[in-house]
Amino acid sequence: MSTLLLRFAGPLQSWGDDSRFNHRRTYSIPTKSAVIGMIASALGRDRSANVEDLVALQLGIRVDQPGEIISDFQMVHGPKQADVTNRDYISDAIFLVGLMSEDRGLLQQIINALAHPKYPLFLGRRACPPSYPLIIGIREKPLEEALLAEPWLASTWRQPQLNSELRIVLEGNADSIDSLQHRLRDIPISYDPRNRIYQYRYVREAGHVNKNKTAQTEHDAFEELE
Template sequence: MTPTGVLVLRLAGPLQSWGASSRFTRRTTESAPTKSGVIGLLAAAAGIDRDDDEALAPLTALRFGVRIDQPGTRIRDFHTAHHAVTGKSMPLSERFYLADAVFVAALEGDHTLLTRLHTALRTPHYPPFLGRRSCPPAGPVDLALHADARLENTLRDVPWQASAWYRRRHRHSPPHRLTVLREKTTDDTSPADTLRDQPLSFSATHRRHALRSIVTEQVPLPAGRPDLPVEHDPFEALTDDLTDVPDEESA
């Protein structure tokens, strides 16, 4: 029997955008990372060419799930562009992003493959990005690699990964439960939704995605404190000074 494992990622950055149904001048984002977006991140780190469907296939076979640790805020941007040769203005487009969001993504499958991907994330061939090239991560993406693990247990047990400022803001009323979106197994009888984010090909001339069944569930806020990456927050001193200052209504 092939040894299995779970690769865990922390996806955090100023902006993220995970489109599953973007068309023409309206580029939307889902409320959580898509499988196609995360597989694309891993393929880029491993140096897999976007036209190499054979090399991509083992990655797409991995089972995927994500936990929403910090929902973030949806924002909209109007994007303008000009043709590189003629200088003619291109159509105005709307692009949607998630600001200040943090997710825990997990992939379950062949442990040897996950080990190679874990190594690739630490020395990526191409730099990782969070859905779009304009959305770099705020810190290291790789979080952990677990042997003989299950996706459900991992997404339930990984410590809460919300940013330090978010934890301070919610220290008196932290969330009791976190939302998990996990890929449904064939023997699972849980109700599921579908999303067209199962990648079949990333070829620029013929991108293809299939429908994927997703189970949504709530898990208790995990115990323990995470080993968060060191972040420089220029407003941290100001935030700490104002933490205990009452607002006008309560003064």
């Protein structure tokens, strides 16, 4: 098994959860539909394209820097009235994203696409471009092992403020009885705006304590303003 590791970081991220009406919420970690959508966009696939090969990838998320949820108030102007909408974002977060597959060639194809994307990349919403490096590389390890082995990505100045236990969320099993499992409705069947279809998947929580983690990034959301 091979696992592709990606670094999702930026001033803002937003991962669509149960957004309805005037409140656009965000889930606390990247969703599978958003990760697959980013890859499909990089590959140049349109919204009606088949994504079964990408959905088959096993997804794992490690929360290296959880960030904080903030809300933005926006006005949406209609033909007769203007409505206020609340949009939630995660500020200053860093996630280690793993994608596991037996097809190493597909993972390399994804790397090439992310390095030279057909369409712009964003972390959930168009207003959330990723910071770089985005691509960490391919590890010849199973998903969980690869996530556990990678050095801590949290910013040096934030490390003393963070818990030593990293939250890890992995693909679950519908046949398993596990109190740490829950369901997310984030498997994309169709991105077609006229017929969006998502199905449920099981995910399970895991954790790993390593007090000797070392930082691999100096992420500062405001460094470009200096």
